[in-house]
Amino acid sequence: MGAHRNSIYDKAYVEMYAKGMSLAETAKSIGVTRQCVYKAFKKRGLKLRTPAPSDYQIYDGKKFTLRNHGYYALTTDDRCLMHRYVWEKEICDIPDGWDVHHINGDKSDNRRDNLVCFPKAEHTRRHQIERRK
Template sequence: MKYLYYNGLKFTRDEDTGYYLNSSIGKRIHRYVWEKEKGAIPKGFHIHHINHDKSDNRIENLELVEAGKHHSYHGEIRAITDYDNMIKNLDEVARPKASEWHGSAEGIAWHKKQYKATKDKLHEKVVLTCEHCGERFSNIKRTRFCSNKCKAAWRRESGIDDEVRVCVECGEKFTINKYRKTQCCSKSCSNKHFPRLPQLKNMIDS
C-alpha cells in the first residue's frame, strides 16, 4: 500500500527503502508510533519490525534494538535471502571497479606510498625459536621452523600426516604416513602377499 495513517497523520511509502515517511514532521511511521506509545528512542538504538513487514507498524510488531545489532541482523538476513545478487554485484561491479582502480595511476601511486611507509617493517627480521630442534633463528616472516628439514621431521614425529589402513594380507589395521604406498602392516605380511618380491631381490643380489 502507498499510504498509511496514524494519529491523524499521513505517511507515504518510500519506494527505495520501503519505509513510510511523513515529510512534514520528518519522521518514519515506525519511529513515530514507538515514541507515541513508549516514549523517546534512546541514542544508538533503532526500532525493528519483528515480522519484517514495514507496513505493519502496530506497537506489538515493534521492538527497541541496539543500532549495531540491528545492522548485523539485517546484514545476515540479506546474506541468506539475497546471496546470489550479492555475489553477482561483487563479480560485475565491485571487483571490476577495484581492479580498475588498483591498476590506475592513482591506485599505483597509493600502493607505492603504502609500500614506502611500511617496507622497513615488512623486511624487519624477528628472532624465533624452532619448534623441532629448539634452535633460535631470525627470519623476516613468522615461521615455526628453522628449515624444511626440521619441518619435515616435526611432521613425521607428530604423526600429523598419519592415517589408519587395513593390511591387504592379514586384515589388521596399522598406522602409516599417508604419503607412503605401503599396503601391508609388516614385512612378514608383505612377503606373503607379494611372494615374488623376495625372489626377485635374491636374483638381483646373486
C-alpha cells in the first residue's frame, strides 16, 4: 500500500510543480502540509522558487522597507522610494514630470542597470501596454 501511495504522490507533486503552483497551493490540493510538500520537492530534487523579497533592503547605509504597493521606501528622512533614491544617487536628479521605471518589471530589483527614467506620459503608456498583454 505504501509504495502505491508514494507513486500517486510522486505524480501529483511533479504535476503541481510543472504547473508552477506554490508550496501552499500544492499542499492544499493534495491534502498535506506545506512543510510536507517542501520536503517532497527537496527529496525529488525539484528546484524551489527563490524566496519572496525580504521586507527590507539596505542601500547607502539606509534601510528601505517593503511597502504594501510593492516598492521599497525609506522609512526615515523624506520617505522616498528606493528606485528613485538609487537613480538620484548613482545617475542624476530626476527632472520634474519624469518617472523612474524598472526595466524587468520587478519592483524589488533596484540595481542601476534595471532602472530607466522616462517622462510620466511615456512611463504610463509603457505600463498600459504591459497590462494589455
